[in-house]
Amino acid sequence: MKETPRLLVKDRSVHGWSWQPALGFLVFACSATPDAVNLKPTPNLTEVSSPFGFTGSLASTAPAENELTESRAKLGRRLFFETALSRTREVSCSSCHEQSHAFADPRPVSVGIEGKMGKRNAPGLANLAWVRTGLFWDGRVASLEEQAGKPIEDANEMDLPLAEAVARLNSDASYVAEFQAAYAEPPSELSLRQALASFVRALVSSNSRYDAFLAGDSLALNDSEKRGSDLFFSSRTGCFHCHTERTLTNDGFFNNGSYEPGGDIGRKGLTGRTGDLGKFRVPGLRNIALTAPYLHDGSLPTLSDVIDHYAKGGRGDPSTDVQIEPFELNAAEKADLLAFLGALTDQKFLTDPKFVER
Amino acid sequence: MLLRKGISFTALSISLILGCGNASSTPEGRETNTGGAATGSGFGSGGTGGTVTGSSFASGGTGGAAQAQGSGQGSGQGSGQGSGGELATASTGPDGFPAVCVNSLPLIPGEREPVAFSLKLELNGKPLIYGENNALAGGGTLLLSNLRFYISEVTLVDASSQRVPVDLVDSGGHREPYNVQFVNAEAPESLGLRVRAPVGTYSGVEFLLGLTDGCNNTFSPLDAPLDEASQLKWPHTFGYLFLRYEGMVTEPLTIMPSTAQKVHMGGGVHERMAPKISVLGAITVAKVNAELPLKFALDEVLKGATMPADLANFALPPPAPPGPPGAEILAGEHLRQNVPKLTIFSLGGP
Numbered sequence: 273m274k275e276t277p278r279l280l281v282k283d284r285s286v287h288g289w290s291w292q293p294a295l296g297f298l299v300f301a302c303s304a305t306p307d308a309v310n311l312k313p314t315p316n317l318t319e320v321s322s323p324f325g326f327t328g329s330l331a332s333t334a335p336a337e338n339e340l341t342e343s344r345a346k347l348g349r350r351l352f353f354e355t356a357l358s359r360t361r362e363v364s365c366s367s368c369h370e371q372s373h374a375f376a377d378p379r380p381v382s383v384g385i386e387g388k389m390g391k392r393n394a395p396g397l398a399n400l401a402w403v404r405t406g407l408f409w410d411g412r413v414a415s416l417e418e419q420a421g422k423p424i425e426d427a428n429e430m431d432l433p434l435a436e437a438v439a440r441l442n443s444d445a446s447y448v449a450e451f452q453a454a455y456a457e458p459p460s461e462l463s464l465r466q467a468l469a470s471f472v473r474a475l476v477s478s479n480s481r482y483d484a485f486l487a488g489d490s491l492a493l494n495d496s497e498k499r500g501s502d503l504f505f506s507s508r509t510g511c512f513h514c515h516t517e518r519t520l521t522n523d524g525f526f527n528n529g530s531y532e533p534g535g536d537i538g539r540k541g542l543t544g545r546t547g548d549l550g551k552f553r554v555p556g557l558r559n560i561a562l563t564a565p566y567l568h569d570g571s572l573p574t575l576s577d578v579i580d581h582y583a584k585g586g587r588g589d590p591s592t593d594v595q596i597e598p599f600e601l602n603a604a605e606k607a608d609l610l611a612f613l614g615a616l617t618d619q620k621f622l623t624d625p626k627f628v629e630r
Numbered sequence: 631m632l633l634r635k636g637i638s639f640t641a642l643s644i645s646l647i648l649g650c651g652n653a654s655s656t657p658e659g660r661e662t663n664t665g666g667a668a669t670g671s672g673f674g675s676g677g678t679g680g681t682v683t684g685s686s687f688a689s690g691g692t693g694g695a696a697q698a699q700g701s702g703q704g705s706g707q708g709s710g711q712g713s714g715g716e717l718a719t720a721s722t723g724p725d726g727f728p729a730v731c732v733n734s735l736p737l738i739p740g741e742r743e744p745v746a747f748s749l750k751l752e753l754n755g756k757p758l759i760y761g762e763n764n765a766l767a768g769g770g771t772l773l774l775s776n777l778r779f780y781i782s783e784v785t786l787v788d789a790s791s792q793r794v795p796v797d798l799v800d801s802g803g804h805r806e807p808y809n810v811q812f813v814n815a816e817a818p819e820s821l822g823l824r825v826r827a828p829v830g831t832y833s834g835v836e837f838l839l840g841l842t843d844g845c846n847n848t849f850s851p852l853d854a855p856l857d858e859a860s861q862l863k864w865p866h867t868f869g870y871l872f873l874r875y876e877g878m879v880t881e882p883l884t885i886m887p888s889t890a891q892k893v894h895m896g897g898g899v900h901e902r903m904a905p906k907i908s909v910l911g912a913i914t915v916a917k918v919n920a921e922l923p924l925k926f927a928l929d930e931v932l933k934g935a936t937m938p939a940d941l942a943n944f945a946l947p948p949p950a951p952p953g954p955p956g957a958e959i960l961a962g963e964h965l966r967q968n969v970p971k972l973t974i975f976s977l978g979g980p
Contacts, residue, residue: 325851325858404859505865507956512865516858518851523859524776545761547775547878593775594876594891595958
């Protein structure tokens with residue numbers, strides 16, 4: 273199956289993420305009603321603090337040509353749930369990015385229109401505003417704005433030319449009004465992508481107990497979670513080589529030992545470099561307990577499986593990064609490590625009403 | 631204030647630190663600095679003004695412990711650690727460089743012209759290609775998968791051996807944040823140094839392979855290139871790696887030691903400084919923009935990682951989690967101590 277860009281679709285693993293095919297059912301009857309018409313006040317999407325340790329404000333992460341504004345983020349939210357952006361009007365971005373799963377897809381690979389299957393797992397969408405090295409599992413697009421249009425056009429996802437998507441939006445007076453308010457122009461391919469990017473940019477997760485711990489609450493983690501943290505950041509497991517202390521991703525691309533001959537070549541497909549075989553983006557781990565299944569292909573159903581994968585040093589292909597080395601954990605230590613990963617869950621992010629379709 | 635593993639430090643404190651030495655945190659979480667660390671002369675110009683961000687390692691410190699080691703002799707690069715032994719000033723750290731880490735530095739006043747050093751990665755005298763198999767001298771190949779390091783505090787040396795401060799600038803002529811060049815083998819645009827210097831002829835260039843103690847002495851998040859995305863931030867304590875290398879040797883490791891696979895060279899706040907590099911060679915700064923090749927020999931890095939070193943007192947600074955440091959970190963310390971004996975950088979060549 274050819275690899276294709278996907279929209280705000282998840283793709284996640286403990287090493288490497290990007291977005292991917294995803295698309296599926298969960299057809300949301302798209303409310304074509306903007307907030308202004310609903311007359312219901314909604315929480316601001318853009319007035320949020322950066323997670324502890326993330327450099328720069330949320331607003332500063334937006335490109336100058338797409339300054340982050342409330343109207344743009346809210347328009348993007350409406351578009352995120354818009355099934356009219358798929359050729360058959362079956363699926364929307366939200367079909368594969370479910371808030372209850374930290375905007376990831378609980379299926380190994382996502383399902384687009386007419387049941388078409390992608391080939392990678394759709395990742396969670398938290399804190400993508402701070403990603404600088406490229407989106408999708410292989411980093412093939414440079415910005416949220418560029419990424420946002422890909423899944424709409426991808427044959428395995430929404431399969432709708434952007435021009436047609438724009439035409440559909442222009443036929444809806446409420447959309448025209450919202451685009452005018454946000455971008456001072458009717459819907460265009462550019463503003464469509466920019467609006468979607470604005471919403472995704474606003475998906476900030478910073479309220480896990482680990483965040484509280486980082487910010488100074490030494491009681492935010494229990495003893496088991498603290499022991500798990502020590503293991504996570506130890507040379508013994510080496511998790512920290514890719515998953516840094518604050519952002520929980522080093523924003524890089526690594527071969528985490530998941531490659532097998534004949535499998536997905538990852539970043540090599542983009543660069544052609546020998547050394548990029550099987551490299552995928554390192555995902556941030558906030559809410560990782562909710563984004564199963566794991567790895568770029570969704571091949572590991574549980575976090576326990578993920579730990580086992582790394583403990584045995586991956587699947588054995590010589591392309592595996594030299595930092596993926598076997599280690600041993602006893603049952604109690606593994607439980608501690610799992611407990612720590614569970615402490616990365618941000619319950620507010622999972623239920624925050626400002627991210628819900630309106 | 632964050633209390634963790636017995637060490638206190640402020641969270642996300644942003645303060646203007648004037649005068650330095652050993653840092654401490656006030657109950658309000660504001661950084662203060664007491665005492666002056668002993669320092670040497672260094673070779674940097676320091677900086678004034680700008681924005682200072684970060685928190686400092688609140689330990690007893692080891693001001694004045696740096697010793698001069700090595701010297702810039704020979705045809706290629708000489709180097710040393712820290713600087714040495716001179717009295718402290720209020721604004722310098724134990725390495726003789728600014729004790730604070732300044733993001734936005736003003737350009738040095740005066741008429742200056744740009745000169746660029748184009749970094750050429752090499753392995754045994756041949757071009758080193760990132761992401762591809764490179765031939766090893768004894769047979770087999772080395773696939774370079776990651777190579778990143780910092781260069782900071784660049785100065786030129788004039789005919790009378792005087793160090794001339796220069797501006798380390800980006801392609802737009804603006805000073806690089808924190809006076810640091812971040813080199814990433816995967817990013818061709820990062821492979822070089824661009825400086826602004828007075829017109830003239832120079833006998834060499836000097837810099838730190840890493841960061842000043844002032845920049846290494848941070849816990850609070852800093853902007854790029856001193857953020858986690860550099861892949862050089864210690865994940866669980868203060869400070870940074872100065873150099874990170876990972877590669878895959880495709881022949882049995884009898885040909886090369888295991889350190890050929892990964893070397894992470896870091897520093898220790900107030901005690902293990904970034905190695906000083908001195909590269910000899912004629913450098914002319916003129917009205918016409920000049921570009922000079924600056925060679926980087928990975929084989930020298932790998933050699934240094936296996937040379938004898940004193941690790942008796944080596945430890946990551948607190949609050950590092952319990953457990954021994956990894957082999958790559960120990961290899962990095964071998965390298966750090968042996969840099970003065972190596973010729974990692976040299977000028978000239980194609």
